[in-house]
Amino acid sequence: VKSLFAVALGILTAVGGFVDIGDLVTNGLVGSRFGLSLAWVVVVGVVGIAVFAEMSGRVVAVSGRPTFDIVRERLGPRVGLANLVGSMAVSLLTYVAEIGGVALSLELATSVWEYFWLPFTAAAVWLVLWRAKFDIIENVFGLLGLALVVFAVAVWHLGPDWGGLFHTAVTAAKPGQEDITTYWYFAIALFGAAMTPYEVFFFSSGGVEEKWSEKSIPTMRANVLIGFPLGGMLSLSIAAAASLTLQPASIEVNTLGQVALPVSIALGKLGLAIALLGFFAATFGAACETGLSVGYSIAQYFGWQWGKFVPPMQAARFHAVLLLSTLLAVAILLTTIDPVLVTEFSVVFSAIALPLTYLPILIVANDEQYMGHRSNRWLANTLGSIYMVVVVVASLAAIPLMIITNMGTT
Amino acid sequence: VRWRVAVPVLVPLLSLALAGCIPASPDVGTYRAQALQTLQTATSEVATVQKLLEQQQDGRIFSPVVITQLRYSEDSLAKRTQAFSALNPPPSQDDLDTKCTAVLGTAQDLLGDARVAAHRSDLAEYPQLLDQLDRVSTRLDDLERTLS
Numbered sequence: 001v002k003s004l005f006a007v008a009l010g011i012l013t014a015v016g017g018f019v020d021i022g023d024l025v026t027n028g029l030v031g032s033r034f035g036l037s038l039a040w041v042v043v044v045g046v047v048g049i050a051v052f053a054e055m056s057g058r059v060v061a062v063s064g065r066p067t068f069d070i071v072r073e074r075l076g077p078r079v080g081l082a083n084l085v086g087s088m089a090v091s092l093l094t095y096v097a098e099i100g101g102v103a104l105s106l107e108l109a110t111s112v113w114e115y116f117w118l119p120f121t122a123a124a125v126w127l128v129l130w131r132a133k134f135d136i137i138e139n140v141f142g143l144l145g146l147a148l149v150v151f152a153v154a155v156w157h158l159g160p161d162w163g164g165l166f167h168t169a170v171t172a173a174k175p176g177q178e179d180i181t182t183y184w185y186f187a188i189a190l191f192g193a194a195m196t197p198y199e200v201f202f203f204s205s206g207g208v209e210e211k212w213s214e215k216s217i218p219t220m221r222a223n224v225l226i227g228f229p230l231g232g233m234l235s236l237s238i239a240a241a242a243s244l245t246l247q248p249a250s251i252e253v254n255t256l257g258q259v260a261l262p263v264s265i266a267l268g269k270l271g272l273a274i275a276l277l278g279f280f281a282a283t284f285g286a287a288c289e290t291g292l293s294v295g296y297s298i299a300q301y302f303g304w305q306w307g308k309f310v311p312p313m314q315a316a317r318f319h320a321v322l323l324l325s326t327l328l329a330v331a332i333l334l335t336t337i338d339p340v341l342v343t344e345f346s347v348v349f350s351a352i353a354l355p356l357t358y359l360p361i362l363i364v365a366n367d368e369q370y371m372g373h374r375s376n377r378w379l380a381n382t383l384g385s386i387y388m389v390v391v392v393v394a395s396l397a398a399i400p401l402m403i404i405t406n407m408g409t410t
Numbered sequence: 411v412r413w414r415v416a417v418p419v420l421v422p423l424l425s426l427a428l429a430g431c432i433p434a435s436p437d438v439g440t441y442r443a444q445a446l447q448t449l450q451t452a453t454s455e456v457a458t459v460q461k462l463l464e465q466q467q468d469g470r471i472f473s474p475v476v477i478t479q480l481r482y483s484e485d486s487l488a489k490r491t492q493a494f495s496a497l498n499p500p501p502s503q504d505d506l507d508t509k510c511t512a513v514l515g516t517a518q519d520l521l522g523d524a525r526v527a528a529h530r531s532d533l534a535e536y537p538q539l540l541d542q543l544d545r546v547s548t549r550l551d552d553l554e555r556t557l558s
Binding site: 107108109110111177245249250251252254255257258260261264265268269272273276409410 | 443447558
């Protein structure tokens, strides 16, 4: 019963923790402009993140070391540094976006200006990172993030033409008024939002925090193979809700308030209250995960003591990185930059950094010296190789499409 | 020698920087595309405010959500309108410029009125505001249709 509970809890937190500010904004925006015609990208992204999260989780379970610690040892400091710079820069940008997302959620609930909330939000995130135990951070916000299921309930309550929705999703038909380059720009943004590098950083380092062993592999696989696809369903329900209520009214999502509007239309105040709780939990949880990921990546590269499994005094440099990155994030946001714009940048730059994150994982997961009989088999390698082609293409196309479409505004 | 290298780099950079300070004079195609984008933003923000007021009238949305989103919608429309107004219209597009300026101004005023009414929780004003928003929405649609 205890192990079943652990599996169920893992799956639920994986579902609730899947959606972050990038998923909220990008899926809302895409749903309001393209309906469900880009749903296939979410499916491709979820399969991709599941493939690489399973690989990195397996590496941790077998070796007892985080993936990126091995990346530096196996591929050398130069490749490790490229991996660190690319992935960490995106994680830091995502951290900024998540803290901004928490402030926006609080602003939405209180109508008090977001800049008032920023210092309190940053302080609260830092306090949680410093004081709270790892499993508390993972489980509490993951479970509260399940409140976003309210978007799926809203879609069901709106009573859509399911056949029509399914047809749009399957045919991937671009709306007539939208440009093809804009369609592909948002496809890459959605892909980047689904496969953000921090998720793998957090997942693999979290495995060390929770002392995974080979016995943990079935539980880890259940989290990844059941939890992530269900989390992807949440993303799709946000897009579906926007496509049903906002697209017919020519409303283009640019704010968190517009993302919440379909729930209010479908379910009224109760639904909206649950959605706001979901926004807060999803962004706060993701802020903790991205903050930790920044600390993990730097500490693991330089070989410092890291993690929540030791007291802060024993991992002083790791905690100093957490503090400094939190101060940097709040300083960037207090320049009055729009957090939604930061989010849009973060998902596109995620797509750009994907090869730097995922190629080393593929190499390490194939190394029998580390992995023994648990190294990649044909299915993981086939999927991994296909995804490497996809992430390289997405990475190369991201900046040209961003320029041509003026960040999707044409 | 340093200047010979620096001048070809600095002159284009300086020109670009100066170009950013001077109101643009786009060609007809670019101007109409900018007009269309501005009208689409206005349509989106007007429709958002319509939905918000309808929801609040029916007691289905919290006041802080309405007030926050109204602020964002008003800001978004003001920024887009300001950027469009800064363009020098080509002579053949004066008529379009006049029509756009008029309808965008009306939309901005209405969003301001909606904000005031929402702050005062003046639900009695909502039917009239919704009616006016509906009319400006139709005007925006008509103008968009002439451009697309």
